[in-house]
Amino acid sequence: DSGVTQTPKHLITATGQRVTLRCSPRSGDLSVYWYQQSLDQGLQFLIQYYNGEERAKGNILERFSAQQFPDLHSELNLSSLELGDSALYFCASSDSHKKSSYNEQFFGPGTRLTVL
Amino acid sequence: GNSVTQMEGPVTLSEEAFLTINCTYTATGYPSLFWYVQYPGEGLQLLLKATKADDKGSNKGFEATYRKETTSFHLEKGSVQVSDSAVYFCALSERHELNKFYFGSGTKLNVKP
Numbered sequence: 001d002s003g004v005t006q007t008p009k010h011l012i013t014a015t016g017q018r019v020t021l022r023c024s025p026r027s028g029d030l031s032v033y034w035y036q037q038s039l040d041q042g043l044q045f046l047i048q049y050y051n052g053e054e055r056a057k058g059n060i061l062e063r064f065s066a067q068q069f070p071d072l073h074s075e076l077n078l079s080s081l082e083l084g085d086s087a088l089y090f091c092a093s094s095d096s097h098k099k100s101s102y103n104e105q106f107f108g109p110g111t112r113l114t115v116l
Numbered sequence: 117g118n119s120v121t122q123m124e125g126p127v128t129l130s131e132e133a134f135l136t137i138n139c140t141y142t143a144t145g146y147p148s149l150f151w152y153v154q155y156p157g158e159g160l161q162l163l164l165k166a167t168k169a170d171d172k173g174s175n176k177g178f179e180a181t182y183r184k185e186t187t188s189f190h191l192e193k194g195s196v197q198v199s200d201s202a203v204y205f206c207a208l209s210e211r212h213e214l215n216k217f218y219f220g221s222g223t224k225l226n227v228k229p
Contacts, residue, residue, distance in 0.1 A: 002159070033217070042221040043160075043205065056216045090159055092217075103148060103209055105217055107159040 003027065004108035006091050012114045018079040021111045025072055025093030031055075032074040033094070033105060034066055038087040049074055081115045088112050118143050122206045122220035129196055129227050137191040137223045139180075139206035147208040149173075149182050149189040154203045154222070163191075163204070201227045 003026035013019055025032050034046040036059075045058035049068035060066075063081075068074040078085060089112075092105040123138040141149065148167045152160040164173030169184035178193045189206060206220040 002161070043219045045217065045219070048216055092160075104150060104162050104165060105209075107152075107161070109159045 002106040002108065004091060004093050004106050006089075006108035006111050008111060009109065010112050010114075012116065013081060014116055015081055015083060017081050017115075018077065019081065019113065021076040021078070021089050021091075021113075023074045023076070023091030023093075023108060025074070025091075026095075026106055029093035029095050029106070030072065031094045032068055032072070033092040034060075034074070034076050035090040035092065036087050037090060037110075038084075043090075046076070078113070083115050086113055086115045118147070118208060118210065118218045120206050120208055120218050120220040122204075122223055125203075125222070125224040127223060127225050129225070131198055131227055131229050132195045133227075135191070135193040135196045135200075135225070137204055137206075137225070139189045139191065139220060141187050141189065141206075141208050141218075143187075143208055143210065145210050147210045149180070150207045150209070150217075151178070151180055151189070151191050152205040152207060152219075154205065156202070160205060196225070196227045198227045198229050201225055 005024045007022045030051045032049045036044045046060040048056040052068050066076045088110045090110045091108045094105045119142045150165045151163040153163045154160045164175040166173040166182035172181045180191045203222045203224045205222045209217045
């Protein structure tokens with residue numbers, strides 16, 4: 001158990017709909033990262049938040065947005081869903097604010113999104 | 117910019133065979149290097165890590181050495197087991213980027229009994 005939780009575990013919805021994925025980082029971790037894993041594109045970095053502020057953007061579509069709340073949990077919002085958005089969405093957290101030589105990311109179990 | 121390149125899969129081996137999965141990187145600074153493993157139906161788990169040149173990370177019989185001169189971090193195991201079947205990801209991060217990770221494309225390993 002990495003200490004990172006994600007809900008829901010599975011989500012099935014229709015094209016054009018909007019969904020929200022939720023992530024709670026490990027206790028004490030200020031950084032949250034979102035990734036998309038699809039069969040044909042591997043693991044794609046979407047976005048990073050640090051203590052409530054956006055810090056880095058990757059291959060995130062304009063239809064997608066995220067935020068990190070004062071209690072440090074994060075939500076990824078996916079709107080106008082398309083069939084191609086079907087994928088595993090992972091959240092990860094790290095203690096990047098600490099002066100440590102080890103800065104690994106801890107991954108949650110993922111949310112499997114199926115768009116029909 | 118930063119990037120990670122790892123060998124294409126899938127890699128299929130018989131039990132007790134020797135494993136090498138190649139990983140090379142490009143980095144602007146002095147990155148930390150990682151191998152993550154993803155078992156079927158699960159999230160990524162850290163397998164091993166190395167934070168500076170010539171460091172060797174090891175865990176569960178897997179090893180990888182941080183080679184700055186060849187910008188490589190190849191994963192090795194002397195004798196694989198069926199339970200090692202998974203997808204392996206090489207990754208790097210630089211602290212000045214607040215731990216933004218750069219992942220390789222993943223290498224699927226199939227071990228047959």
